[in-house]
Amino acid sequence: MILPLLADALGQFFRPDTLVNVFVDGLSKAAIYAMIALGLTLVFGLLGVLNFAHGSLTMIGAYLGGLVMVLVVGSATGDVARLAAFFFALVFVFAALAALGGLMEVGLIRELYDRPPVYQILLTFGLTLILDELTRIAVTFYGLQPVAKWQDALGTKPAFMATSVHVGGVDLSPLSLFEIALGAVVVLGVWLFLTRTRYGLVIRAGSEDDEMTAALGIDVHRVFTVVFALGSGLAGIAGVLLMWDQVWGASLPLAQQTLLPAFVVVIVGGLGTFRGTVVAALLVGMVDATMTWWFQNAVSFAGLPQMMIFLVLVVTLVVRPQGLFGIAEVGDH
Amino acid sequence: MSLLELDSVHTYYGDSHVLEGVSLTVEEGETVALMGRNGVGKTTTLRSILQLTPPSEGSITYRGEELVGRETHEVAGSGVGWIPEERRVFAQLSVEENVRIAVPEGADVDAALELAWDAFPDLADIPERNAGALSGGQQQMLAIARGLVGNNDLLLVDEPSEGLAPLIVEEVRDALARAAEDTTILLVEQNLPMALDLADRFYVVDHGSVVDSGDADEVDADSDRLTRYLSA
Numbered sequence: 001m002i003l004p005l006l007a008d009a010l011g012q013f014f015r016p017d018t019l020v021n022v023f024v025d026g027l028s029k030a031a032i033y034a035m036i037a038l039g040l041t042l043v044f045g046l047l048g049v050l051n052f053a054h055g056s057l058t059m060i061g062a063y064l065g066g067l068v069m070v071l072v073v074g075s076a077t078g079d080v081a082r083l084a085a086f087f088f089a090l091v092f093v094f095a096a097l098a099a100l101g102g103l104m105e106v107g108l109i110r111e112l113y114d115r116p117p118v119y120q121i122l123l124t125f126g127l128t129l130i131l132d133e134l135t136r137i138a139v140t141f142y143g144l145q146p147v148a149k150w151q152d153a154l155g156t157k158p159a160f161m162a163t164s165v166h167v168g169g170v171d172l173s174p175l176s177l178f179e180i181a182l183g184a185v186v187v188l189g190v191w192l193f194l195t196r197t198r199y200g201l202v203i204r205a206g207s208e209d210d211e212m213t214a215a216l217g218i219d220v221h222r223v224f225t226v227v228f229a230l231g232s233g234l235a236g237i238a239g240v241l242l243m244w245d246q247v248w249g250a251s252l253p254l255a256q257q258t259l260l261p262a263f264v265v266v267i268v269g270g271l272g273t274f275r276g277t278v279v280a281a282l283l284v285g286m287v288d289a290t291m292t293w294w295f296q297n298a299v300s301f302a303g304l305p306q307m308m309i310f311l312v313l314v315v316t317l318v319v320r321p322q323g324l325f326g327i328a329e330v331g332d333h
Numbered sequence: 334m335s336l337l338e339l340d341s342v343h344t345y346y347g348d349s350h351v352l353e354g355v356s357l358t359v360e361e362g363e364t365v366a367l368m369g370r371n372g373v374g375k376t377t378t379l380r381s382i383l384q385l386t387p388p389s390e391g392s393i394t395y396r397g398e399e400l401v402g403r404e405t406h407e408v409a410g411s412g413v414g415w416i417p418e419e420r421r422v423f424a425q426l427s428v429e430e431n432v433r434i435a436v437p438e439g440a441d442v443d444a445a446l447e448l449a450w451d452a453f454p455d456l457a458d459i460p461e462r463n464a465g466a467l468s469g470g471q472q473q474m475l476a477i478a479r480g481l482v483g484n485n486d487l488l489l490v491d492e493p494s495e496g497l498a499p500l501i502v503e504e505v506r507d508a509l510a511r512a513a514e515d516t517t518i519l520l521v522e523q524n525l526p527m528a529l530d531l532a533d534r535f536y537v538v539d540h541g542s543v544v545d546s547g548d549a550d551e552v553d554a555d556s557d558r559l560t561r562y563l564s565a
Contacts, residue, residue, distance in 0.1 A: 198433075198434075198438070201426070201430055201433060201434050202434065204423070204425065204426060204430075205423045205426060205430075205434050207425075208423045208424065208425055208426075209421055209423060211385060211405075212415075212417065212421045212423070213434070214385075214404070214405040214406045214409065215383055215385065215405055215406075215409050215415045215417070216406075216409060216434060216435050216479070216483065217406050217409035217410040217437060217483065218406055218409075218434075219404070219406045220406065221404075
């Protein structure tokens with residue numbers, strides 16, 4: 001009974017159009033996971049702070065991006081103008097969240113560097129509660145349901161993103177392709193920043209040994225602030241992207257929905273490593289997309305695909321506890 | 334005015350009173366050896382100068398300016414370089430990146446790289462190699478190169494020969510001797526012949542304070558004056 005069903009599902013899965021669709025879906029999930037996790041890993045790598053408020057910053061980014069789009073876009077706004085508004089929202093949200101992150105680092109987190117990690121965890125967890133409640137108040141005041149996806153923001157997508165495109169006999173989602181492109185640009189941008197600029201060099205050095213970096217005449221605390229701001233800005237622009245995605249959408253639960261996969265990616269990749277984060281995002285994205293297909297088409301079990309990424313985490317922790325590209329110690333101060 | 338002056342410096346690690354009133358001076362252009370057994374406070378003296386482990390009492394002046402209370406990067410920025418114990422090169426960065434990061438902002442990076450490669454031609458052949466993949470001797474060369482390119486007037490050098498093969502120790506000594514031609518050096522070193530060979534003057538530290546000092550040519554490595562403080 002089960003074997004014929006399984007054989008049928010295998011046959012479907014290995015059809016070229018299915019494989020292409022799963023691959024594209026995996027890449028788009030990987031792009032989203034990479035964007036969510038990059039800021040988290042940069043902050044942990046340099047500061048040694050596991051920022052539990054990261055998901056909340058993504059959620060705020062989604063709402064702020066949605067707000068910009070809803071204010072700018074009307075029913076008569078064309079696709080090009082909507083895309084332009086989206087990129088304006090990206091820049092605006094990046095700047096706003098980077099400023100918020102910078103303030104958080106200078107005003108709160110800086111005080112705790114010399115204390116045990118539990119202080120940072122408690123502080124950032126407390127920040128999550130505060131940011132989530134402030135957002136709940138603001139969203140409710142605006143007349144929205146905090147736990148429901150913000151449909152008005154979802155509706156600001158260009159019309160061509162709401163349909164599918166037919167490429168080489170395969171139907172693909174333009175939104176997925178857009179997510180892949182944007183994710184690739186962000187990953188490339190961060191990589192170029194880290195490897196081609198003096199600031200990037202300082203960040204990589206500081207991630208290894210902040211004391212030695214300071215002894216070379218570099219103001220490490222200023223770098224900490226910049227990196228926390230950058231990480232917060234990246235969390236924000238991930239939120240802007242998710243605002244358009246029907247699976248995610250701007251809502252209060254987005255904070256937790258993004259924080260958990262971000263932690264999975266960062267831990268699987270190896271805490272604090274850029275390359276590990278990107279590879280882990282690809283791995284987790286592909287596993288997620290594959291399992292989503294299987295549990296939607298072969299075995300009906302809606303909650304399981306999301307759970308499978310935690311299986312990747314468990315296997316990694318058992319087989320290679322330091323993660324794929326992990327180093328022995330990071331953020332030691 | 335001395336280039337560096339420590340006056341009654343007291344430094345603690347938690348409740349542990351490590352420096353109990355260290356006083357010493359370093360004049361511009363000289364090499365001064367700081368000697369003593371393990372755990373008597375030599376490394377802590379260098380860390381106190383850099384404000385990595387800030388003193389709780391006493392004064393440290395560099396070119397007449399008080400360093401106590403300043404940030405480490407400010408001390409380093411004023412021309413005080415550090416070649417630490419165990420090298421502490423950035424293992425994930427390439428050899429060239431390790432040198433580049435030590436070049437002060439606005440300084441000529443190409444000229445600094447040339448200086449580093451001239452000093453250590455072995456490193457010039459492997460600029461792209463990760464510093465973590467270097468041998469102990471190569472890492473020590475890199476750590477010294479980092480100190481050389483930092484436009485430092487004073488180098489704090491901590492146990493440069495530790496854990497190195499005798500042949501490499503010779504190379505390190507030669508490199509420091511060349512550096513000493515242009516730079517003032519405060520050298521912590523347990524290898525007495527090397528320390529006395531390089532130094533103009535010496536201080537002996539015991540139990541957190543200076544117990545002896547003098548010109549390096551007044552003593553030799555096995556003189557009773559030194560060995561009573563330095564033997565295990």
